[in-house]
Amino acid sequence: MFKRLDGAGPLVTVTVDGQALQLPGGMPLAAALLHAGIATFHRSVRAAEPRGPLCLMGSCFQCVAVIDGVANQRTCRLPVRAGMAIELCVPPVPEDAA
Amino acid sequence: MSAKVVIVGAGPAGANAALALARSGIASVLLDDNPHAGGQIFRPREGGRLPLLGADTRGETLRQGLRHHASLIDHRSGHEVIAVYPGPRLWVAAPDGAYELTPEHLVLATGAVEVTVPVPGWTLPGVYTLGGLQILAKSSAIVPAGKVVLAGTGPLLYLVAAQLVSAGVAVTDVVDAAGFPTAGQLAGMARVPALLLRGIGFELTLRRHGVAIHRRSAVVEVVGDGAVREVVVAPVGDDWAPLPGPRTRLAAGVVGLSFGLRANTELTQLAGCDHAHDPVRGGWRVRREADYATSVAKVYAIGDGAGIGGVDTALAEGTILGHGLTRRLGATAAILDAEATEAQRQISSLTLFRRALHDWSGLRPGIFSIADSRTMVCRCEDVTAGDIDAALDRGLALPRGLKLGTRAGMGLCQGRTCGPAVQERIARHSGVAVPELPMPTVRVPLRPVTAAMLASLAPKLPGE
Numbered sequence: 001m002f003k004r005l006d007g008a009g010p011l012v013t014v015t016v017d018g019q020a021l022q023l024p025g026g027m028p029l030a031a032a033l034l035h036a037g038i039a040t041f042h043r044s045v046r047a048a049e050p051r052g053p054l055c056l057m058g059s060c061f062q063c064v065a066v067i068d069g070v071a072n073q074r075t076c077r078l079p080v081r082a083g084m085a086i087e088l089c090v091p092p093v094p095e096d097a098a
Numbered sequence: 099m100s101a102k103v104v105i106v107g108a109g110p111a112g113a114n115a116a117l118a119l120a121r122s123g124i125a126s127v128l129l130d131d132n133p134h135a136g137g138q139i140f141r142p143r144e145g146g147r148l149p150l151l152g153a154d155t156r157g158e159t160l161r162q163g164l165r166h167h168a169s170l171i172d173h174r175s176g177h178e179v180i181a182v183y184p185g186p187r188l189w190v191a192a193p194d195g196a197y198e199l200t201p202e203h204l205v206l207a208t209g210a211v212e213v214t215v216p217v218p219g220w221t222l223p224g225v226y227t228l229g230g231l232q233i234l235a236k237s238s239a240i241v242p243a244g245k246v247v248l249a250g251t252g253p254l255l256y257l258v259a260a261q262l263v264s265a266g267v268a269v270t271d272v273v274d275a276a277g278f279p280t281a282g283q284l285a286g287m288a289r290v291p292a293l294l295l296r297g298i299g300f301e302l303t304l305r306r307h308g309v310a311i312h313r314r315s316a317v318v319e320v321v322g323d324g325a326v327r328e329v330v331v332a333p334v335g336d337d338w339a340p341l342p343g344p345r346t347r348l349a350a351g352v353v354g355l356s357f358g359l360r361a362n363t364e365l366t367q368l369a370g371c372d373h374a375h376d377p378v379r380g381g382w383r384v385r386r387e388a389d390y391a392t393s394v395a396k397v398y399a400i401g402d403g404a405g406i407g408g409v410d411t412a413l414a415e416g417t418i419l420g421h422g423l424t425r426r427l428g429a430t431a432a433i434l435d436a437e438a439t440e441a442q443r444q445i446s447s448l449t450l451f452r453r454a455l456h457d458w459s460g461l462r463p464g465i466f467s468i469a470d471s472r473t474m475v476c477r478c479e480d481v482t483a484g485d486i487d488a489a490l491d492r493g494l495a496l497p498r499g500l501k502l503g504t505r506a507g508m509g510l511c512q513g514r515t516c517g518p519a520v521q522e523r524i525a526r527h528s529g530v531a532v533p534e535l536p537m538p539t540v541r542v543p544l545r546p547v548t549a550a551m552l553a554s555l556a557p558k559l560p561g562e
Contacts (some may be wrong), residue, residue, distance in 0.1 A: 051223065
């Protein structure tokens with residue numbers, strides 16, 4: 001759903017929920033994930049709705065993920081690094097919420 | 099750590115203030131939470147090649163200036179202010195730990211926040227603010243691959259639409275709550291001919307690419323299951339409340355949705371400065387004297403963070419602040435005299451432009467009636483419009499009781515996203531106009547911080 005206007009830069013390997021993924025090194029993680037076709041970054045706290053980035057400038061906190069074990073990291077502000085472990089906090093919807 | 103002058107925000111206002119001070123030989127610490135100076139407006143490309151339509155070279159000039167004056171300007175990128183206490187005393191979160199600053203003079207240049215308006219379905223992945231889509235394109239060269247509908251109001255709507263469509267993005271429709279500007283509004287905008295011509299250029303670009311422009315219209319629902327599929331568009335009335343009548347359904351995979359800018363007042367609020375509501379400058383803003391001093395001694399505020407005025411006003415305010423502060427510090431400001439006079443003249447024309455711009459595209463309260471009772475208002479804590487109305491019916495005290503009772507504004511974003519919508523909800527319910535309501539509160543720390551960071555800031559005990 002997103003495409004890149006210029007040529008891809010050097011790719012590095014990260015893991016997203018344990019799966020290896022190649023992303024452009026140095027690009028803000030939120031942009032890189034959107035380009036990789038991932039638009040849902042977490043489920044909301046009460047309604048368990050799918051949510052993804054909104055403002056991409058550090059204000060809204062809708063793009064947060066667990067990065068290298070640290071929770072609530074704004075992925076729009078973190079450049080992609082080789083070996084980054086990304087947990088997208090998208091648990092299955094509990095049955096009573098579905 | 100002591101530093102005579104600390105400037106928070108390295109956007110056009112803050113960076114220009116630091117440069118003006120440096121030219122009179124005055125050192126400053128320039129804190130900014132972004133990787134590069136320039137603010138959102140002058141965000142550089144990260145190695146990309148294709149310049150977007152209307153690319154501005156002034157950001158590169160600012161960054162070169164900061165590098166040139168590196169012996170006087172201590173620019174710390176990635177450093178985020180998380181608290182302000184009387185003194186003023188600042189707590190700063192940096193990549194390698196937190197620290198405290200106690201400047202003699204504190205200049206706050208914290209920039210703008212986009213205004214969002216909750217509508218049914220706006221929490222679906224695939225809905226971004228207009229500024230968010232622009233940042234993806236501008237700094238990462240990432241653009242939507244499918245059909246795009248852009249909605250909201252103001253200059254950013256047309257700028258982003260023109261930039262994306264020129265980059266080959268399938269922007270099919272632009273939905274603007276404002277109508278076509280009136281002759282009087284155009285005359286006001288003509289006080290700054292370059293800006294008016296820029297706007298006309300965007301309009302012509304959209305027409306040339308066959309983009310449909312729906313004026314006096316709004317997106318009243320975003321539809322999809324886990325991702326955006328289409329939007330529903332309705333005409334709006336004078337106060338921008340949706341009118342009954344036919345709805346238009348537009349297919350889209352990506353939606354841009356935001357309604358102009360407001361001042362980011364977090365730091366001026368924490369510093370204890372007086373504020374007032376000024377719709378022409380984006381709503382709540384800090385009160386200032388002619389030299390941009392706030393009601394708190396030795397705390398100054400400039401740029402969009404002190405009231406939306408746009409990039410040219412921000413640059414001019416930076417120059418004027420630098421000039422004034424140089425004099426206050428007892429240094430000679432001769433090198434800046436002529437520049438400050440010219441900046442003052444620019445601000446006069448820009449103020450007239452701003453008034454016309456507000457008259458045309460300033461947010462009107464009816465737009466907030468699009469939310470139905472199940473629409474999420476506070477995205478961080480999942481608080482719906484219905485939850486807020488129910489709490490207001492219970493008579494919770496404002497604004498604290500409502501915040502504690504519903505958790506709206508208590509999530510990770512600290513109310514930056516839902517603030518205006520919650521206030522409009524209160525105004526609608528109570529019949530008290532927003533300017534008469536208490537301002538939304540701000541609490542430290544402004545960003546999530548680790549316990550280790552807070553511990554490193556704890557005051558040292560005697561003998562330690």
